[in-house]
Amino acid sequence: MADLKRLTGKIHILLTAAVLMVLLPAVSSQAQIPGKVRVGIITSNTGSAYRNAASITFSVKGNYQIVDLAAIPGDEVIGTPAEGEQWQVYYLPSGVQVYKNGEAQKITTGAVMVREVTHSSDNRVLLSGYANLEDAGTNLGKWYRGNMEFRNSGSAVTAINDLPMDEYLYGVVPREMSNSWPLEALKAQAIAARTYTVANYNKRIVEGFNVLDTPSDQAYGGFNSEGANAAKAVNETSEKIIVYNERPISAVYHSTSGGHTEDNENVWGTDPVPYLRGKPDPYSAVHGYANWTFTASLDEVRNRVIQAGQQIGPISSFKLDKFPSGRVDSVMITDINGNTITMTGTRFGQMFNPSFYTYISSSNFMSRFFDVRTDQVTKPSYSVLNGSGQQASVEGTKLYGVSEDGAAAILNQTSAEFYAVDANSTSAYNKSATGMVVFEGHGWGHGVGMSQWGAYEMAQQGKNHLDILAFYYTGVQVTDDYDG
Incomplete structure (x- = not known):
């Protein structure tokens, strides 16, 4: 699964201790990989940008x-x-x-x-x-x-672009990375994109083509998107792909890991893949959306949860269950009455940013790699009179009303408000805490495989494309001798 071209913005150099790398051997020989690719441009597939x-x-x-x-x-x-x-x-x-x-x-x-x-x-x-x-x-x-x-x-009519493999990659690499990025990062992207194409060559064969031109497979912009640096990266790595046990890998990649890549099974629920192992990633700790902060009110979070089809009262707390990487597996939300609901980290985040792509900025919810804290929380309190006319203060999380027959009941159990009636009118009072919820997060994308901004930083530090691929794909080899 590929991400859209990353906005470069202002580049800040990441200073970090050198990471010991295992270089991948590049095997010299003539590769046997598909000479042409059929790309779905206008299709009936829901993953297409242009349809029907x-x-x-x-x-x-x-x-x-x-x-x-x-x-x-x-x-x-x-x-x-x-x-x-x-x-x-x-x-x-x-x-x-x-x-x-x-x-x-x-x-x-x-x-x-x-x-x-x-x-x-x-x-x-x-x-x-x-x-x-x-x-x-x-x-x-x-x-x-x-x-x-x-x-x-x-x-409908389907339009399929049929062209040589490397000419296809001319239109992929500069969509997935900026054409202005270091050549070694672009080479790593070219090899990863070529490998993804080979490994997924028959993915959409029943539709008459091999891949779509969107991030459902890989972003491809045709001739309009080409750039000289990206084309050079493709040409200088022609025929090279990444293999594990002599088979092409599923060379997935993402924008930035935010400091730790992820195990594939924690994202897609598939069997563990040995070359897609999560690990600390210091190269992805600064650039892109390595860090982001999203702020919402407690009421807004509750309203989004209700819109998502869950029933919850005024929220009192959050509990995060995390994978070792720090990404959130599940979020447990508790309301003021002790009721709880649980959502996956992905579903929770996408309530505020569908697919993590609708809103793209460092102030939006960009991934499921996050922590949560409450801020500026105010707990309401009220004064009541006892039988002797003495005044006492009570907090408003659970308020009880007593009927004429002496029965007690929680006031508006699932509501954030309760109502009082005086001689003149009915007034609403907030009975739950008010305040803001701050989500401090890291990274953009699924986090599996190569971090594109991490590749950028590694190239800036003098690493070559083999170093980059060795770091992000565990135990693999780069070869131009794949015989199918």
Whole structure:
């Protein structure tokens, strides 16, 4: 699982004691990894940024033909697009229909491919935009290398970018790391991204492609996102992947661990993976969102819990159950009446920041790596008169009312208020403590595998890409001799 490109902001150098590293051997030979990748750009998958296209508009730059892949006995050329021509593919219940500059060209039951006549770095396909099945059109304006295939997914038109592996990585690496970052960090990212692609090559094969272009797999921006430094990192690590026991690893990565990476089973509930072991990570203690603070009132927390479908009275305390890394496994919330509910650390944090991506700043809830404390808490108290007319002070966490027959009951047991009636009106009084809850947290992302900001800091300290990968993936080897 990949994270979005991290905002660099102002860089502060992390000064820390040197960490002893085990260098990974790079094996020299010719690798056997997939030569091409099929990337879902516009699909019906809920993980796609662009979905459910009724029609897609495109144009080209360079040497292309548009072919009908369903033609018998072989591919039939529908047309040779020229620069400046606008082409469209429309969804039909039985297939797709191709238009050029608004004029119908062909109806086919099969896929249509905008295919390079000869492969060239100068060739591009522009996806101008698409009309969604549910709403108005969406402008894209994105250029892609290689080929572009359009097919009927059963309910819409799917657009699939088919291109060489390294050219795909040209559009991944600068989306996952800033193109301005140190070359060795970019090389580590290139190898991790290539390895992820190889290990997950058949993940979405039933949908007609290998990976999506979003963080559901890896963020990929096509030609628009490319950068010279990132391309250099890809080229200088071409064919290299990370293996464990001679098999490609699931090279997951995240923005910043906040000072400690995590065991995979603590995040996804899967079996422990030997190369995805959590460990102290001093390289991720400063940059990015290594530290964040989120503040809310006790009432706001209670309201969010209720909105999440849980019943709880006015909150009196929190208890955190943590993994050894410091990330929160579960949060137990107790109300003023002693009732408790328990939520996972992830579910609790995402009440305030869905998926930890909706709000991105150091003042938002960015991960489940946090501590909690209450601040400026005021406990209400009230004065009452006893039978002799003497005044006494009581706290308002549990207040009892007595009826005419002498029966006692807690006033508004699940409410933060109780009500008193005098001769003139009814008044509401706060019976629970008021104040703020401060969540002091660390890191952004799931915390498993490579920390991208940690890789940045390691490169700043003179570590190379093999050092970085050895630190974040336990017991692995980098090789260009993978034979599948």
